[in-house]
Amino acid sequence: MTLKRIILGFLTVFLLVFFIGPSLLGSWQQPQIQSRLELYQTNLLLHATEWQGEPGEEANSKSLRDALIGIEPLKNAQKQYQEAKEQAETNLAKAKAQAELLPAKTEQLETTITQLQDFINQVDLRLGIFQAKQGESEIAIQTWQSVIKRLEAKNSNSQSGKTAEILLGLWNQPAQILPSSEATIKKSLDGWFRYQALSQLYTTQQREEALSQLKAAEQEIAEQAVLKLAIVGAVPTIGFLIGVGLLLFLLIQRAIKGKDSLLARNGDLSWSTPWDGETILQVFVAGFFLMQILVSVLVLPITLKLLGLDTTNFDLRSKAFLVFVNYLLVAAAALLVLYGSIKSFLPLPEGWFRFKILDKWLFWGFGGYLAALPLVILISLINQRIWQGQGGSNPLLSLALETKDLVALGIFFVTAAIAAPIFEEILFRGFLLPSLTRYLPVWGAIITSSLIFAIAHLSLSEVLPLTTLGIVLGVVYTRSRNLLAPIFLHSLWNSGTLISLFILGSGG
Structure with a gap:
């Protein structure tokens, strides 16, 4: 056994034990972004319930609104929040049970427990507003009192407790307006919930002008919400239906034409590979995973420290740019290792790293995107059942969801929709x-490359959906024999995800 193989073997075990394994296990305790997305879409729906339309067109506006938000939207939205709370309570119980088994709580576990407790309190604030809005003021008061009691038991001076006291006072009989009510509501609540709380406050204070301005502002937001719901709801649905039709066509064509069908094209044609498994391992161990650690844990943090930059004070634009720089450095380092690993085999056999502009890569890429939509959506629904809202998500998605800045969104777009697909x-x-x-x-x-592709994203909940997407990318590449096709498909997928996140994130 050569020294190189010994080092590669050591690095492989090291990365599995101290990087890949812990990252995947750590993601098990983290919430999926999908749960947040459902609540963001629910918040858009709540805004849409307030839309009255243009004067004289109320009937048409109501028909459009009802088609988008359905029957009894408040009850459905309340149910969504109730389910989110129950899931959070389940995850909190699991986290506390796990903490009891450990000799000392880890920082990550303590953070998870604190975040879940705060989330439950935040949801209860909103559930109380649902109840009050539907005439169940006494139940709402009990809900807010439960928040206050939980925080008092922990001797916590949380913002949630102050907000619960303010809401309780506003819907009590007689109403009681506490100091700094307006400022606290604006700070603690968002979207439709802020509108309802402020509306109750201004009504109690008999501030007609402020109430009129609030309702006018809400109408503008509600109109935008209707448009956003149409985009995030109708576009994926249309794509899903077209994708199902395309998959049926491909399967029928495969059954009729056999090896002459699109699905069978180049299906059994392997590449002539001049290197062995050692080179493959070298590229991914030393080039991909090790470079992630070196750049993300050593090179970039040390550089920032030398420049006197504190990332905790970064705004969203700075965070977006940092993600972009980090990704470029990792990609450049990994591609250099790739080049160094295969340099001795140049020139490569025909068919390797083929980029052919004058080809049908747009056809393959867009067709693959449509085919991937129903497959990934169905697998994601199954995945949600398996992980029950846990399993983590790509941190970039959370940042993109928070983005209301077009410059920051542009940087995220370059990273996710251009740099990531190419690399x-x-x-x-x-x-x-x-x-x-x-x-x-x-x-x-x-299948094997797709599974490795999914695991490389280091989130347990993303393994099944990303493996499915990877399989579609692999089929598109092996059939088209043109890397531009999967790059285009990958870019379309990431672009659609980013746009959806931006629309949902800007819903308040």
Whole structure:
């Protein structure tokens, strides 16, 4: 055994034990972004319930609004929040049980418990507003009192407790207006819930002008909410239906035409791979995973410290730019390792890293995107049942959801929709998939490379959906034999995700 193989073996075990394994296990305790997305969409729906339309067009506006928000939207939204609370309570119980088994709580576990407790209190504030809005003031008061009692038991001076006291006072009989009510409501509540609380406050204070201005502002937001709901609801639905039709067409064509069908094209054609598994391991161990650690944990933090920059004080634009720089450094380092690993095999056999502009890559990429939509959506629904809102998500998604700044969104877009597709498709479809055909049939190489692609994102809840997406990317690449096709598909997917996040995040 050579020294190189010993070092590679050591690095592989080290990364599995101290980086990949802990990252995946750590993500098990983290909430999925999907749960937040559902609540963000619910918040848009709540705004839409207030839309009255233009004068003289109330009937048409009501028909459109009802088609988008459905029957009994408040009850449905309340149910959504109640389910989110119950899931959070389940996860909190699991986290506390896990903490009892440990000799000392980890910082991550303490943070998770605190976040879940705060989330439950925040949801109860909103559930109380639902109840009060539907004439159940006594139940609402009990809900807010439960928040106050929980925080008093912990001797906590939380903002949630102050907000609960203010809401309780506003809906009590007789009403009681506490000091700084307006400022606290604006700070603690958002969206439709802020509107309802402020409306109750201004009505109690008999501030007609402030109430009139509030209702006018809410009408503008409600009109925008209707448009956003149409986009985030109708567009994916149309894409889903077209995708189902496309999949049925491809399967029927495969059954009728056999090896002459689009799905069977190049399906059994392997690449001529001049290197062995040692080179594959070298590229991913030393090039991909190790470079992530070196850049993210050592190079970038040390550089920022030398420049006197404190990331805790970064605004969203700065965070977006930092993510972009970090990604570029990791990608550049990994591609350099890739080049160094295969340099001795140049020139490569025909078909490797093929970029052909005058080809049908747009056709393959867009078709693959439509086919991926129903597959990934269905797998994601199953995935939600498995992980019950846990399993973590890509941190970039949370940042993008918070983004109301177009400059920050533009930086995220360049990172996720341009840099990521180019780098990841070169590495996973351009290098890994063809390399694996030395040892596996093409379909086996597609599945294996897709699973590694999913695991590389280091979130347990994303393994199944990303493996499914990776399989579609692999099929598109092996059939088209043009890296531009999966790059285009990958870019479309990430672009659609970012746009949806921005629309939902700007819903308040």
